[in-house]
Amino acid sequence: MARVDVKNVSLSFGAYRALNDVSISFADGGFYALLGPSGSGKTTLLRMIAGFEYPDEGSILIGGEAVESVPVDKRRIGMVFQNYAIFPNMSVAENVAFGLRVRGEKGAGVEKAVSDALDLVQLGHLAKRRPHQLSGGQRQRVALARAIVTKPRVLLLDEPLSALDKGLRKDMQIELKRIQREVGVTTIFVTHDQDEALSISDRIGILKDGAIVQEGAPEEIYDRPRSEFAATFLGEANIIEGTAEGGRLTLENGVSIPLPQEAARSSGHLRCAIRPERVHVVPGGLASVNLSQAGTLTGIVRHKLFSGSLSTYSIDCDGRQFQAIVPRTGEDDIRMGSPVEVTWKKEDLIILA
Amino acid sequence: MMRSSSLLSGLGRVYIGLVLVFLYLPLVIMAAMSFNASPFYQLPFEGTTSWYAALASNEGLIASTLNSLQIAVLTTLIATTLGTAASLALFRSDFRGKRALQALLFPPIAIPWLISGTAMLIFFFGTGIGRGLHAILLGHVALALPYVIIVVSARLQTFPRELEDAAASLGASRWQTTRKVTLPAIAPGIVAGALFAFAVSFDQFVVSYFLATPGQTTLPVEIYAAIRKGFTPEINAVSTIVILFSMGLMLIVSRFFRFAGDR
Numbered sequence: 001m002a003r004v005d006v007k008n009v010s011l012s013f014g015a016y017r018a019l020n021d022v023s024i025s026f027a028d029g030g031f032y033a034l035l036g037p038s039g040s041g042k043t044t045l046l047r048m049i050a051g052f053e054y055p056d057e058g059s060i061l062i063g064g065e066a067v068e069s070v071p072v073d074k075r076r077i078g079m080v081f082q083n084y085a086i087f088p089n090m091s092v093a094e095n096v097a098f099g100l101r102v103r104g105e106k107g108a109g110v111e112k113a114v115s116d117a118l119d120l121v122q123l124g125h126l127a128k129r130r131p132h133q134l135s136g137g138q139r140q141r142v143a144l145a146r147a148i149v150t151k152p153r154v155l156l157l158d159e160p161l162s163a164l165d166k167g168l169r170k171d172m173q174i175e176l177k178r179i180q181r182e183v184g185v186t187t188i189f190v191t192h193d194q195d196e197a198l199s200i201s202d203r204i205g206i207l208k209d210g211a212i213v214q215e216g217a218p219e220e221i222y223d224r225p226r227s228e229f230a231a232t233f234l235g236e237a238n239i240i241e242g243t244a245e246g247g248r249l250t251l252e253n254g255v256s257i258p259l260p261q262e263a264a265r266s267s268g269h270l271r272c273a274i275r276p277e278r279v280h281v282v283p284g285g286l287a288s289v290n291l292s293q294a295g296t297l298t299g300i301v302r303h304k305l306f307s308g309s310l311s312t313y314s315i316d317c318d319g320r321q322f323q324a325i326v327p328r329t330g331e332d333d334i335r336m337g338s339p340v341e342v343t344w345k346k347e348d349l350i351i352l353a
Numbered sequence: 354m355m356r357s358s359s360l361l362s363g364l365g366r367v368y369i370g371l372v373l374v375f376l377y378l379p380l381v382i383m384a385a386m387s388f389n390a391s392p393f394y395q396l397p398f399e400g401t402t403s404w405y406a407a408l409a410s411n412e413g414l415i416a417s418t419l420n421s422l423q424i425a426v427l428t429t430l431i432a433t434t435l436g437t438a439a440s441l442a443l444f445r446s447d448f449r450g451k452r453a454l455q456a457l458l459f460p461p462i463a464i465p466w467l468i469s470g471t472a473m474l475i476f477f478f479g480t481g482i483g484r485g486l487h488a489i490l491l492g493h494v495a496l497a498l499p500y501v502i503i504v505v506s507a508r509l510q511t512f513p514r515e516l517e518d519a520a521a522s523l524g525a526s527r528w529q530t531t532r533k534v535t536l537p538a539i540a541p542g543i544v545a546g547a548l549f550a551f552a553v554s555f556d557q558f559v560v561s562y563f564l565a566t567p568g569q570t571t572l573p574v575e576i577y578a579a580i581r582k583g584f585t586p587e588i589n590a591v592s593t594i595v596i597l598f599s600m601g602l603m604l605i606v607s608r609f610f611r612f613a614g615d616r
Binding site: 050051052071072073074076077078079081082083085087088089098099102103143146147150156 | 513515516518519520521522523524525526527529533534537538
């Protein structure tokens with residue numbers, strides 16, 4: 001168990017800059033998600049912490065010790081790979097014992113550690129199985145047991161759930177969280193799945209083009225994204241832009257909406273975001289809202305996507321598509337093609353950089 | 354439907370049968386004649402083991418058979434070890450000229466052995482390596498090496514690189530990873546490569562003929578010399594033994610390793 005600090009790390013593959021001056025810290029025992037689209041550098045960052053890649057510049061510290069030039073087999077890390085990488089020529093127990101055996105450990109101690117690790121991932125009964133006799137979820141658990149049995153200082157997971165089907169993935173998310181809490185190992189988890197990142201991690205780092213865009217607790221990033229990329233990559237967002245002046249924002253179509261307190265003094269061009277679930281839809285365009293406290297746009301309902309407890313409406317406000325999520329409360333009588341007003345509280349407007 | 358498919362499978366069996374006859378009938382006749390008393394293939398068949406007895410006292414044939422076996426085994430060991438190591442190096446590292454090097458591995462297989470043999474003879478003569486069993490061994494290793502590299506590399510192409518990464522992440526050194534993870538996974542390819550190496554050496558006539566000296570020769574060269582002098586059924590006898598030995602070896606290996614698929 002140890003904290004991990006990445007300091008001003010850069011790495012290029014030829015002319016391609018995979019990581020660009022990345023700094024991020026992972027607290028001891030935390031569960032971190034590195035989230036980003038493919039090509040964002042998240043896997044490269046993980047492989048660099050593991051020791052498969054060496055930074056061109058910058059340093060990596062595990063437990064305060066600089067490891068950027070230490071090879072992977074000397075770093076005392078645990079890693080779970082996307083396709084699990086179970087050794088096909090070994091049984092489940094031999095796979096789990098591998099990390100202990102190559103360290104020269106022998107005898108009853110190894111057997112005890114292996115059976116404890118298998119019990120932790122609830123596979124104690126399958127110790128003698130061969131890998132080809134296991135399901136995807138079971139392989140996943142073997143990979144996890146194998147990675148943690150050596151008591152690594154940090155556990156690295158490279159999209160470990162992406163090869164599982166949806167139902168199993170939900171179960172494994174809960175399971176992974178339980179195991180991580182039981183073991184208490186600092187865990188860094190790479191994913192491109194925003195829901196996965198939001199639901200299992202304590203903190204999220206969002207990457208784009210080899211740089212950290214934003215880092216923080218899931219709620220913090222969701223509620224206060226600092227860029228359009230963060231706002232749209234983690235959840236849905238309606239983007240509004242206009243000219244700020246005197247605490248109000250004047251849009252291209254001349255409509256003026258109030259800005260939240262934090263942007264009361266802003267002036268000039270400004271981009272904002274509003275989450276679809278913070279938007280209220282009022283039929284008929286007869287809203288009796290206080291225009292100094294709420295943002296209001298008028299539009300026409302174009303599409304409805306019904307998904308049980310919620311409906312997502314797409315509303316055309318002077319050519320701009322606006323998404324609104326409305327819970328199914330029985331009072332949601334919004335018809336296609338009808339004029340509506342969309343409103344939101346001014347504090348719900350997110351100011352983007 | 355049923356009728357036509359059973360007809361097809363019947364035809365298939367006949368076809369397979371013909372292929373087997375084509376492959377094995379000459380060998381069977383030769384084996385049978387090694388037990389025939391007449392040295393001129395005369396019938397009726399008259400059983401005898403006298404040719405095998407004669408073989409036991411034919412020192413030239415016995416010595417050359419032992420030479421052949423020794424060279425084939427050494428060639429197999431050396432070419433398989435070097436070839437596997439080279440395949441692993443090509444698989445793991447990226448270096449300038451790697452593609453060119455890999456491309457250069459194929460042509461030697463297509464070069465006629467007569468030409469390879471001539472080239473080796475000139476080269477060995479010029480460098481002072483000379484002729485003899487050591488030269489034959491050197492030549493056989495050179496001939497077998499590309500086969501081993503190609504077969505083992507083909508196997509490595511289906512080997513998931515992540516397995517080596519996983520072993521390293523668990524603290525295994527490069528050598529531990531190779532020995533405990535990579536080699537077991539590609540073992541069927543290595544065995545297949547070794548069989549090729551053995552066959553290339555044990556079958557080899559042309560290159561051996563060029564590099565052999567009168568006292569030090571291999572079985573194919575000795576058989577050729579014997580046929581030129583005058584055919585004796587002892588050749589049938591030694592050939593039958595060699596066939597049984599080779600087939601036995603292949604059967605044993607194919608029982609332990611399935612070449613297709615993973616396990």
